[in-house]
Amino acid sequence: MIFIKKHIPLFICFFVGVLTLGSYYVPNAGSENYIEMMNKWENIVAGFAFLLGLMSLFYSHFHKITRRAPGWGYSLFVYAGFLLVVVPAIVSNGQPMKGPDMTSLGWIYRFVFTSLSGTMFAVLAFYIVSTAYRAFRIKSPQAFVLFAAAFMVILGRVPLGQMMWDGALGWTGYQVTDVIEWLMSVPVVAGRRGIMIGIAIGGIVTALKIIFGIERQYMGKD
């Protein structure tokens, strides 16, 4: 049983991994046909991976409701929200627009989904301002450099900031945008690239571990 439960999946991983890896270096028709077939299949498999997210959300809220966990009443709204989209979607056959007219699905998208998901992250703008005042401390030379770069960018991105720069430092002949462009194309490139190399090799090592069956966490416990 362990053969079916563990060894075959690991072999599939190794086999598919090595063939796919090889397809980058081997250009011939066989390799191209293989990768074409895999692309089509993987696209469909990934289409079902979405069910994992859906089921785990439903499962955890179902659990909350049945156990009457604190705040379980809110969990009902998860299902309500789901039906609020799916029922109109089925009625309008998945079309948000029918010619020039909006369907009920389009209505839900514009007025419910857009406002909800747009606002969730817009709230952060407020926390940035309060952090700027209450927690942004220039207590070391490094923090000062960080602030100086942030200052330039915050100021230079908006028309009012550009006007202020022109008024105070316009005589230098440099626009604030020039400073930002230099910042973005020189020190930022160096900093980001330094971080990138480590991440890149970390990613390669993880991928190697997966192909060789060393990393198996994604498979779940035995």
Place this chain on the structure above:
Amino acid sequence: MEFLGNTWNAFAAIFTVTPGWMTFGGWVAAGLTICLFSFLYKDNPFFKVAEHLYLGAGMGWLFQVYLFQTWKPKVFLPLMEGQYSVLIPTLLGLSLVTQFFPRISWISRYGFTFIMGYGSGLVIPLTISTDFLKQIGGTIAPFMVSEINSGNIMSLLNGTFVAFGFICVLFYFFFSVEHKGAVKKASNIGIYFLMLYFGAAFGNTVMGRFSLLYGRFDDLYKYSAPDYFYATHVVLGLLVAYFILDKLVLSRRGGGQEAH
């Protein structure tokens, strides 16, 4: 059969979007937006309801997109046309779901290994070329100046600066030698390059988050118009009334707790 058809048509007719619905939409949008913003004052039931609705509605939207744009055209229709080879990826995909049933969860490994092996095989050579070889090539490219003139002096200077900073940052993240002497100096310079990067990122994040807020405010402003019967004003007023009432009730009970 005809009865069923009629019932369905009557049901579907409820979902016809009329101008009245469009106005009502303004109220819904303004209401949900303000409920979420109310978290800024303090955590409250309206925020929680809207937040849970968001989770459900988001999943619902994804579900219908997958249903109509992936499962139907990529699985259902080909099967109807007799292309049974689609069954292989479909079964592998469905195997993922067994993860939720502990006794047969091992079946999901077939799907997972199929995805992970493929993804890992693809990513290795591409990372080497995109994030490794090309980044080295890009760093040294400015040194290829065949003749010195004022134009490429700047690019040479900037290129040197990038290469120097790049190496210093790499020293900062180098863990195999003790940070002493020259290595320490280099890594200390490296951290300033990182700070410039983070500073620029901070500045841009400010713009990004404010843009999102602008988008919501812009919508709220739209719904505060007379065409929408002042939806924003009314909803906001109702919520403020709730908080005042809430505070009064709490203080009568002997003081509540503010979040902060």
Place this chain on the structure above:
Amino acid sequence: MKNALEKFLKIDRRLIFLALTVLLFAPIVRPLGLPNKNLGKDVVNTYNYIEALPERSFVMLSLDYDPATRPELHPQAVALVKHALRRNLRVGIFTLNAGATGMIEDIAARIPKDIAPDKVYGRDYVIMPFQPNPVAVMTQLGINLYEIYDKDRNGNPTKDMEVMKGVKSVKDMGLGICITGTAMLDYYVAYVADKYKFPMAGGVTAVSQPGYGPYLQTGQLKGLIGGMKGAADYETLINDLEKGTSGIDALSLAHVLVIVLILTSNIIMLVLKYL
């Protein structure tokens, strides 16, 4: 004095929230009307690249953003569609983000209305359905896109469409642009641009914009539109001002507020420390 300053430093944050609300809402009600100058270099590069494409070139527009980043990215997408269609290029709209389908629908509804009323679906532009596996789709785009995109979003076969004439893979396209609030552009750079030597540009949120510096320096990306400022710049370039321009104008006061707040609190800290 010291006590008062300390108190001022620990002021209720809801007052700061209120200040931001006022400073961001006021310019929406009454715009400042400041001109958007100093266009970004990477935005201009994107614009010039599209300007230099021969007529009827195929431009792949991968719109991979959802409503959460709409204020930043939707104006970029609209401006790019306008520019490409008005330049008489063929536009293929793709998406690898399920949340984006509604935003694409919005653009689709606007094309016959005000973006380019003379353009015909199927001849000048086409909209493809959402596909769930980005890396598989990208790899296939470089070989033969019809194996995955055999039908458009309405279920019509794509192969015989006039807009797709002579287009089999990214090698037959003039430019690819990915507009995204996620890491999709990174995938496009590695899986399509570098692997198949395909010119790509990007439109990203301001948050992720600095991270693409290395790709721009090496030329792996031909151009980049970053955040609302990028959208405003692009609108200025195609001379058709819309939400991006009015947005960047409205952000002015709030940006200055942030700087004032950081400086005030740090000056108070200094005073407290040395007084």
Place this chain on the structure above:
Amino acid sequence: MKRPPIIPLILPFLFLTSISSAAKPSPLPPLTGFTAADMPGDAGGAALLRWNAVGGAAEGATMEVYASDTARPGWVKIAEFPAAERTEKDMDLPFWAWRPAPGRHALAADTSSAFGRPDEAQEIEFKLRLVKGGASVETAPVKVVIGGNWFNVSRFNNLVLMLTIIIVFFWTVSHAKRKGLFIRRIAGLDAIDEAIGRATEMGRPIYYSTGIGPMSLVPTIASTSILGEVARKVAQYDTSLKVPHFDPIVMTVCKEVVKQSYLEMERPDSYRDDINFFVSQDQFSFAASVDAMIHREKPAACFFIGHFMAESLLLAEVGATTGAIQIAGTEQESQLPFFFTSCDYTLIGEELYAAGAYLSKDPMLMSTLKVQDFGKAFVMLAVVTGSVLLAAGAVFGWEPLMRIVGQLFKAY
């Protein structure tokens, strides 16, 4: 598509130099040195055409390339470009796969859009046509068999690098298991000691959050090792520790880790099961609840180490306003600026992994870190020598050197 008149085959031999076969006398020089071969390193469907430059006559002239599938006769124009372009030097191939000759042109002629790309080899005929004004000259057709190849030689540098990484990886794994590997101590760990010391003096609790990542993420794994170290110190000094959780599985793991640390310090009596507690699986509710707790209890030290997203802002701010020593660490670049400005010490990206590996001595974490270090060393060396060689090549005009260095670090 315009189809030129079919010209009788004069020389039906492969790779034969042809002579001009224009019917009427023309001012254009004849096209010479025309050869066709299979394009190396491709999936099939393309041929490598080479011909001699026509000198001054190229000015304003256009080169047209025609192909014909011998199975289905009939000429199809597959390419058209200014005659002065596409020299052998312009070919986008590295020096180990391509040796350009001066005064020659070359083209990778792709016939797949004209004739498709069958899986087996196909026989294709090619000819060139030089057009200038009304005049034109043609080469005789040349036949060639084209097909797919087994190795894309231009990706050789990539292959070598990949094999090197695999070898280094297995070497470090075996070394890490047998002898262990050296990793320097991260400065941030001293900051952790200091923070715990201060909390002991003040008699206030310590908060530690592992973030919102699941157990499968490396930052979460690293964070649990750091939590183990923190718990050891806490047990030693008998301070109070609180660990709010987002993910129930991470909580289970952390309970074990903390319990183990208390046992190691021989303080099992001080261990309480409620050190680790579950808060909420919702990003913002989690942040709001933890904020409220920190605000109420005013801890002496807060640790935010692991995978953090937008909640980093909310958490770091409240700690800063209550005056706690804050130590943060995350791999999320977009959150690092907030942590850096509002915390006393921040572990940046890989530093977090290194701290985790240093404390746990886990061979897998160690080996990954070592391969990363190897890669960084390689990059540093490549950048330094590469830029010196390129600059030297530029100054002294050694063109081949510049070409070699440039192409070594290019992806094809």
